[in-house]
Amino acid sequence: AQRVTQPEKLLSVFKGAPVELKCNYSYSGSPELFWYVQYSRQRLQLLLRHISRESIKGFTADLNKGETSFHLKKPFAQEEDSAMYYCASRGRNFNKFYFGSGTKLNVKP
């Protein structure tokens, strides 16, 4: 079965500091990887996915197949980035999305 691991439950950084949210996956094939975000009092929503190779709100994530990682990075964190971040994977059965346990990012002023 697929597994997505987010080792950090909480990550606190100061505004302007770089941030990296870690995500590792276990899947022998070629999964699709996603980052979802949940801001306070809002619903869970897609932030970005690896196939798009996009930067959303200054965040980027690179799929590293050698390390089976998909870490989320931002060079300069903002207070409005404070939220819960979930890494997710989707394998061959395209209807099955698997999520990690989430990392709470707290950006301090």
Next chain:
Amino acid sequence: ETGVTQTPRHLVMGMTNKKSLKCEQHLGHNAMYWYKQSAKKPLELMFVYSLEERVENNSVPSRFSPECPNSSHLFLHLHTLQPEDSALYLCASSQTGGDEKLFFGSGTQLSVL
């Protein structure tokens, strides 16, 4: 209303009650999902319906019974639940073969007494 709507937002039930959670999506998607979100645990995929057929039952106890009468509606029927079933139940939808990303509802916060 657009998006994915879940009702009720909160539900408190006893272990002998029977209740149902409702999800409705207005996005024209062809796949719908139930996820369970417990404190400090990953979102757990419970059920997947694609084109109104159940394609995934992720070892969920039989006290949870899903129903998908059409591509826009999804129900989760609950009976004889246990206190450990207390959690946030999230509904999501996606378009298989299309954008594929999940759109989530706000969830139903369930408390089993």
